[in-house]
Amino acid sequence: MSGKLTTVDSFKIKYGRVEVKAKLPKGDWLWPAIWMLPRYNEYGEWPASGEIDIMESRGNLNYPKEFGGGPETFGSTMHWGPDFSTNQYTKTHAEKTASSGTFADDFHTYGVYWDDKVIYTYLDTDENRVLQVDHSSQSYWDRSGITNRSNPWQYSANKNAPFDKPYYIILNLAVGGTAGYFRDGVAAKPWSDTSQRASSEFYDNKGQWWPTWGENSVFQIDSVKVWDLTPNSPEEEP
Secondary structure, three states, rough: OOOOEEEEOOEOOOEEEEEEEEEOOOOOOEEEEEEEEEOOOOOOOOOOOOOEEEEEOOOOOOOOOHOOOOOOOOEEEOOOOOOHHHOOOOOEEEEEEOOOOOOOOOOEEEEEEEOOOOOEEEEOOOOEEEEEEEEEOHHHHHHHHHOOOOOOOOOOOOOOOOOOOOOOEEEEEEOOOOOOOOOHHHHHHHOOOOOOOHHHHHHHHHHHHHHHHHOOOEEEEEEEEEEEEOOOOOOOOO
């Protein structure tokens, strides 16, 4: 079920609008995502060079709301920080819940608008915003409040660093994983993130999750649209 499409070798953008019309999947431990990563890690390894998650969701119909919910909810997140242990994503994260049903019942547009002053994600229309971050007056370093690390963006003249470089687009459907997106001990999760046999534990419990996968367990993409705000920038490629 897992798969990924990426424009890492074909297309990147710095500042603009990206809209993906998609229908999310239903099924236990399915993890659809629409996101962006920097073409080059110019500020250092993840998350120092940033990450923009337009949409992430879970396929489990009964996943607890207090832990992010299932296909009736999705999250938008920006990852940034000096190193893995100081990821500041909790300061730039928001969630949206469907007014009725789930986001697996029909196609919706998941969008992001991004320039040197602001970045925000939205559902279906620009006015229906999910996550909005103003980076025109405060740098991400000042926003972090960190004092015991070196500032990876200290030589950038832009307050919005690391979100001032070209990014590429990723569309993917993951299954399971040990990164903590599915929490140990929640929703009868059949594997442990710390186990050396995580993938085997998952498959050994196929009888639990396989019946939840059906014709609606596919992550369907209708279209991807991009508007570039800097078409003449020397950093951009056609």
